[in-house]
Amino acid sequence: MRKLLLSTTIAATLAALPAVADTLRVGVATAQTGALAYADVPVSVGMHLAVDEINAAGGIGGKVTIELIEKDVRSDAAQTSIATQELVDQGVSVIVLPCDSDPALAAIGVISSAQIPAISTCASSPTLPMIGGEYMFSNFPGDNVQATVSAQWAWDQGHRSAYIIYSPDTQYTTMPLYFAEVFEKLGGAMAGQATNTIGQQDFSAIATTVAALDPQPDVIMTSAYEPDFPSMIKALRAAGVTGQIIGSDGIDSPTTFSLGDVAEGLVFTTAGHPTPGSSLETFNTAYEAARGESPETVFSAVGYDLIKVLEAAVLAVDGSTEPTALRDAIANLENVQGATSLITYKGTDGMPVRQVSLIRVKDGDRELLGQPSPDAALIPAPRMQ
DSSP states (O other): OHHHHHHHHHHHHHHHSOOBOSEEEEEEEEOSSSTTHHHHHHHHHHHHHHHHHHHHTTSBTTTBEEEEEEEEOTTOHHHHHHHHHHHHHTTOSEEEEOSSHHHHHTTHHHHHHHTOOEEESSOOOTHHHHHHOTTEEOOSOOHHHHHHHHHHHHHHTTOOEEEEEEOTTSSGGGHHHHHHHHHHHHTOEEEEEEEOOTTOOOOHHHHHHHHHSSSOOSEEEEOOOTTHHHHHHHHHHHTTOOSEEEEOGGGOSTTGGGSGGGGTTOEEEESOOOOTTOHHHHHHHHHHHHHSSOOSSTHHHHHHHHHHHHHHHHHHTTTBOOHHHHHHHHHTOOOEEOSSSEEBOTTSSSSOBOOOEEEEEETTEEEEEEOOOOOTTTSOOOOOO
């Protein structure tokens, strides 16, 4: 009888312990081809660098190695849902979703049903976790935070009128609406707005309208990204629009810096910039040593950050790879040191608190204008489009 009681006690004790595995299986459903590949491909490179680094040191906490199981969703929402289900069926503990809210949101049903935490590589719409539920996270500064930083900078530069160009086609491309809200709150005036469609090639009508305003607006703000953005900025400048153009993280790519004079002076927000002695400078050095070239965009560092978040979550639950435990751990992470900055999820709704860098294009290169912490009172509430 004593043996039976002892066996029962041991079984109960073991059942109460966190599930520990030798491998954290990470399902990666990202856009390796298509319109979002400009971000997700370098993100994947950064993820692999982090995984190689952690595994070479013996794994997370010296005992849990990381395995990436990857599928190309081809920048397609339906394919993202399909790939996510396939990865769930393969028994992964966490899912990495594409760098845009719309395809990431397509996986909501699968994620919620499986109760597996999911993190978008760099989707920045603050509505992502709000719509996606408690198992959905992002890995990037929110659109409303980025817009607050750029609007405050524009106001501080003495700009008093603004014109926004946005697309209702995706959550991300409505970022200018946040900009307008903050700019007006600061005392600025909106000179007007225009909408475009994703994939639009001809911006001459919008450019002509802006150029004809008297006076022209001090600032034109958009969150268009390639291939739309290059066509847009060329059309604006060709039409004689001379105001300050402000963009967003979606144009932090080699294409922007290859545009020549047309992009000179362009300002945009992004996730980081390598200042002397910074963690991002250290990452860039390691990246060059590993790959023989410098990173072309901050998105590689963002991918590295995502793996460091997962590492911190596993450490927080003593090596468990049980999905619900990892979800709770991610939601309570504070000051995780990434390549770009410290990252905090505790006290948020799934959008991380992390640094925003303001960059100006100067002579075809990046010039850091600042890494300000925006006034919390100015940051707009997430808005559904």
